Amino acid sequence: SNTPVNVTVTGAAGQIGYALLFRIASGQLLGPDTPVKLRLLEIPQGVKAAEGTAMELDDCAFPLLAGIDIFDEPNAGFEGANVALLVGARPRTAGMERGDLLSANGGIFKPQGAAINAGAADDIRVLVVGNPANTNALIAQQHAPDVPAERFTAMTRLDHNRALSQLAKKAGVPVAEITRLTIWGNHSATQYPDIFHAEIAGRPASDVVADQAWLEGDFIPTVAKRGAAIIAARGASSAASAANAAVDHVFDWVNGTPEGDWTSAGIVSDGSYGVPEGLISSFPVRSVGGRWEIVQGLDVDEFSRARIDASVAELVEERDAVRELGLI
Numbered sequence: 346s347n348t349p350v351n352v353t354v355t356g357a358a359g360q361i362g363y364a365l366l367f368r369i370a371s372g373q374l375l376g377p378d379t380p381v382k383l384r385l386l387e388i389p390q391g392v393k394a395a396e397g398t399a400m401e402l403d404d405c406a407f408p409l410l411a412g413i414d415i416f417d418e419p420n421a422g423f424e425g426a427n428v429a430l431l432v433g434a435r436p437r438t439a440g441m442e443r444g445d446l447l448s449a450n451g452g453i454f455k456p457q458g459a460a461i462n463a464g465a466a467d468d469i470r471v472l473v474v475g476n477p478a479n480t481n482a483l484i485a486q487q488h489a490p491d492v493p494a495e496r497f498t499a500m501t502r503l504d505h506n507r508a509l510s511q512l513a514k515k516a517g518v519p520v521a522e523i524t525r526l527t528i529w530g531n532h533s534a535t536q537y538p539d540i541f542h543a544e545i546a547g548r549p550a551s552d553v554v555a556d557q558a559w560l561e562g563d564f565i566p567t568v569a570k571r572g573a574a575i576i577a578a579r580g581a582s583s584a585a586s587a588a589n590a591a592v593d594h595v596f597d598w599v600n601g602t603p604e605g606d607w608t609s610a611g612i613v614s615d616g617s618y619g620v621p622e623g624l625i626s627s628f629p630v631r632s633v634g635g636r637w638e639i640v641q642g643l644d645v646d647e648f649s650r651a652r653i654d655a656s657v658a659e660l661v662e663e664r665d666a667v668r669e670l671g672l673i
């Protein structure tokens with residue numbers, strides 16, 4: 346349709362914001378037939394930099410960009426939003442305890458959830474990128490009781506893409522030959538990248554790459570600790586790759602996942618695979634008719650079970666901690 350879609354981006358003046366906004370405005374988020382109106386939400390200190398980015402967006406003369414508005418207050422920022430990318434968050438700084446981190450982010454995601462509840466469009470889709478992404482998504486979701494819980498998602502697509510790339514390198518194949526990879530659990534170092542249902546050009550990945558030592562000693566830790574490796578190398582955290590993953594997530598959510606394949610996303614658990622109902626955990630997911638569905642019926646062996654359980658236990662701890670802090 347030619348009605349512009351309202352896309353709210355929080356943390357618009359940050360480094361992911363800078364990598365993300367141009368991709369959205371060029372049509373990569375929703376497709377080449379959908380005009381977008383950008384709603385940039387920042388804290389007051391970030392507004393001036395967001396205005397600078399808006400000037401550059403103007404200067405690109407993107408045919409699909411139907412407007413840019415800048416806000417420093419969530420109720421205005423989410424008014425009429427069809428898609429919300431919650432990128433701005435409070436990073437962990439030296440000496441910060443987990444409770445402090447969760448509280449600081451609760452102070453951001455609670456009012457944002459309430460603002461989405463109050464003013465977003467009926468078809469609102471939310472992707473939380475800002476860390477701790479799964480628990481921030483849970484906080485926002487809990488404060489938006491009128492929005493279907495399934496509309497709140499957390500980003501594990503960057504982990505998924507990292508896993509695709511590592512597996513492709515090991516197998517010596519293009520990434521496009523790999524399907525059915527899964528990230529389970531939390532977007533954190535406990536996440537479990539699972540190759541046991543993955544296929545490489547239609548053959549089981551675990552037959553093509555029959556190397557348990559590599560899987561345990563290299564692949565899993567490399568994917569799980571990739572964020573830290575990027576910071577060590579670049580002196581700043583992943584930005585363009587994070588923005589790319591956010592684009593992939595929303596594009597697939599709206600347009601569907603390819604036939605025969607699936608991807609990974611943090612979505613509200615319905616109890617599948619023993620993940621407690623209501624937690625926002627990463628699962629193997631397909632997008633069908635504009636909705637995420639958990640891929641059912643996969644065998645989970647002992648090796649995978651232990652790793653999924655460990656990551657889910659961390660999600661339970663985070664949920665219990667934010668409950669104790671009165672954030673949900």
Ligand code: NAI
Pocket residue numbers: 355356357358359360361362386387388390391432433434435436453473474475476477478500501503504532582583584587
């Ligand atoms: P950044 O620090 O460059 O930018 C964050 C921006 O958010 C700043 O401009 C800040 O002013 C803004 N902000 C803070 N509180 C806000 C609020 N209440 N409302 C609106 N804006 C607010 O950070 P960067 O590098 O862009 O990363 C953003 C987040 O994404 C971080 O939490 C980071 O850990 C997370 N991240 C998540 C990934 C994932 O795979 N899920 C991957 C990479 C980063």
